[in-house]
Amino acid sequence: MSSAPIVLLLSGPNLNLLGEREPDVYGTATLADHVATAEAAATGHGLVVEHLQSNHEGVLIDAIHAARGRCAAIVVNPGAFTHYAWAIHDALAAFDGPVVELHLSDPKQREPWRHLSVVEPVAARTIAGHGGDGYRLALEAVAELLAP
Ligand code: DQA
Secondary structure, three states, X not given: OOOOOEEEEEEOOOHHHOOOOOHHHHOOOOHHHHHHHHHHHHHOOOOEEEEEEXXXXXXXXXXXXXXXXXXXXXXXEOHHHHHOOHHHHHHHHOOOOOEEEEEOOOHHHOOHHHOOOOOHHHOOEXXXXXXXXXXXXXXXXXXXXXXX
């Protein structure tokens, strides 16, 4: 029996506080709610989600390295690492499958320091500004990118 392709869903710093953190910007759903949305969308496409949240850049980089040759795709909401963590950019560049960048808000419509994404150049798609529905859209994008 062949096992379902794994999509690594990575959540960066402060996303563990979703639901409590700046609800006017990020909504009231929790990270667990968003992971459930991603899992439901993945199941519909014969994919399985593996989720990791960390507030530490190196932990996220280690997870990206460990995904090489093991996971089919990565969906990443890097939180504020989006805007300056070039080591995450480099790790994603060394990953052998498609990368989808995901944000609840649209950083390009916010403060100027959020306009640069160091992940965008290595992402096949960027999904931003769709709130929690972005988790479904990101998995839809992965399914499309993995389609033969
Ligand atoms: C975010 C946007 C980032 O600018 C911010 O630092 C976050 C969340 C989003 O999902 O909208 O932590 O990635």
